[in-house]
Amino acid sequence: MAYISIRPPWMLPDHAVTPEHIHRRRREFLRQLGFLGSGLALAPATLAQATNRNAATNALAASPQAAPRNPAFSPKLPLTPERIVTNYNNYYEFSTQKDRVAQLVGRFRTNPWSVWIGGLCAKPMTLSFDDLLQVAPLEERVYRFRCVEAWSMVVPWTGFPLSKLLAKVEPTADAHYVKFTTVLRPDEMPGVQRLSDYPWPYTEGLRMDEAMHPLAIIATGLFGKPMPKQNGGPVRLVVPWKYGYKSIKSIVKIELVRDQPETLWNTLAPSEYPFESNVEPNVPHPRWSQATERDLATGNRIPTLPYNGYADQVASLYAPK
Ligand code: MTE
Numbered sequence: 001m002a003y004i005s006i007r008p009p010w011m012l013p014d015h016a017v018t019p020e021h022i023h024r025r026r027r028e029f030l031r032q033l034g035f036l037g038s039g040l041a042l043a044p045a046t047l048a049q050a051t052n053r054n055a056a057t058n059a060l061a062a063s064p065q066a067a068p069r070n071p072a073f074s075p076k077l078p079l080t081p082e083r084i085v086t087n088y089n090n091y092y093e094f095s096t097q098k099d100r101v102a103q104l105v106g107r108f109r110t111n112p113w114s115v116w117i118g119g120l121c122a123k124p125m126t127l128s129f130d131d132l133l134q135v136a137p138l139e140e141r142v143y144r145f146r147c148v149e150a151w152s153m154v155v156p157w158t159g160f161p162l163s164k165l166l167a168k169v170e171p172t173a174d175a176h177y178v179k180f181t182t183v184l185r186p187d188e189m190p191g192v193q194r195l196s197d198y199p200w201p202y203t204e205g206l207r208m209d210e211a212m213h214p215l216a217i218i219a220t221g222l223f224g225k226p227m228p229k230q231n232g233g234p235v236r237l238v239v240p241w242k243y244g245y246k247s248i249k250s251i252v253k254i255e256l257v258r259d260q261p262e263t264l265w266n267t268l269a270p271s272e273y274p275f276e277s278n279v280e281p282n283v284p285h286p287r288w289s290q291a292t293e294r295d296l297a298t299g300n301r302i303p304t305l306p307y308n309g310y311a312d313q314v315a316s317l318y319a320p321k
Pocket residue numbers: 001085088089090091092093146147148182202230231232243244245246247248249250
């Protein structure tokens with residue numbers, strides 16, 4: 001990014017995450033909802049029976065924790081350890097220092113939350129976070145994630161295809177692009193005040209055919225838990241064949257538009273951050289090579305793959321017509 005200082009990635013022990021047992025995830029989620037207090041510690045075995053009968057049922061069924069992994073979208077790759085994914089963050093609204101973001105999100109309110117979806121469509125609507133969870137069955141997908149700064153991770157996201165959300169509002173024929181906007185709350189986001197010359201709020205965009213591609217997802221969870229604030233909670237975009245800055249966090253507005261929308265990074269430095277921004281190892285960033293990337297799990301430098309390894313699925317979107 002234009003003003004990101006590139007620092008050595010975390011040199012943490014090299015190991016894959018042991019997935020947490022599902023009952024632990026459920027207990028944590030219920031605790032967050034207030035269903036588990038100090039005097040109400042249900043054993044995992046009785047928890048399932050209880051949740052069939054009480055008010056937690058719907059919330060549990062709709063929770064990201066319950067999402068099964070979709071093998072068709074989850075190559076067998078070792079996951080980047082959760083503590084790296086949740087502590088090495090780019091979220092300039094809070095800080096330009098990756099290891100500071102998680103410490104600075106405490107005052108950021110993500111509940112209640114709603115997302116407006118409108119513009120060139122027949123049925124504009126505002127969805128609460130709970131409404132969003134009902135748009136399509138939640139599933140887990142293990143995606144490669146490649147930042148323009150030449151580091152990468154492998155992340156288990158929970159979410160659903162963006163296309164399902166867009167279909168709900170019935171885009172009109174002249175909707176050629178989708179514009180996404182992050183919430184802007186300077187009082188809760190110390191980085192916004194510090195970078196006062198940035199064109200806030202953070203915005204991003206996709207072509208309509210990119211947005212409708214099955215790989216593009218709306219993500220509400222990470223490692224089987226609700227999306228941490230530092231990773232873009234409660235709801236973000238994930239577009240795995242593009243550089244990470246296209247995957248906009250904490251979305252409050254999705255607008256169908258006719259013309260290519262302005263985006264924060266493209267406005268700041270168009271020659272460095274083009275609108276399309278597919279992962280292309282043969283196209284160097286003006287200030288560094290994109291041929292390789294540092295795997296944050298191991299610290300090793302590995303070759304960058306065309307379209308971040310998703311060429312089979314997406315290259316046809318960019319074939320000459
Ligand atoms: N979204 C917002 N609103 N603000 C940001 O600063 N950073 C982008 C993207 N989405 C960013 C954002 C960049 S540069 C990257 S690499 C990813 O978020 C990082 O996501 P992560 O912190 O979950 O790894």
